[in-house]
């Protein structure tokens with residue numbers, strides 16, 4: 332497994348913006364905390380750390396607004412997976428391939444403990460502190476209702492039951 336420094340080096344190599352790197356660090360912190368809470372299930376802490384640091388490495392292309400034909404839906408997740416595979420980090424690519432919009436295609440039992448932890452950490456981490464799963468969900472709903480992004484909204488609606496099942500399983504409070 333690559334080191335934390337090497338992971339940060341990759342984020343720089345792909346010119347991931349500073350605020351995304353900040354987000355990745357916050358997700359890493361949350362992920363390691365959730366892993367600690369679920370230690371009895373033997374999560375791989377190193378894998379979780381590197382996957383959390385690199386899960387949004389593809390957000391650069393999305394942010395620049397240059398979706399390719401291949402990533403025509405302008406979602407960053409697939410681009411992250413592509414970069415990680417290109418860098419020979421297949422195991423990390425696998426974990427990252429089920430987060431965010433991609434979760435809609437999976438059931439809870441399809442995910443490893445590391446994958447579950449990344450999904451939930453990504454959703455509750457903020458640069459400072461945390462947001463509850465229920466709050467996160469409302470924000471996503473509001474955002475895509477406002478922007479009229481029906482594809483995104485449908486994708487999130489499709490993942491809601493898997494998401495909350497995982498949240499409960501990991502012992503994270505849903506919030507109000």
Ligand SMILES: [Fe+2]
Pocket residue numbers: 354358386387453
């Ligand atoms: Fe993220």
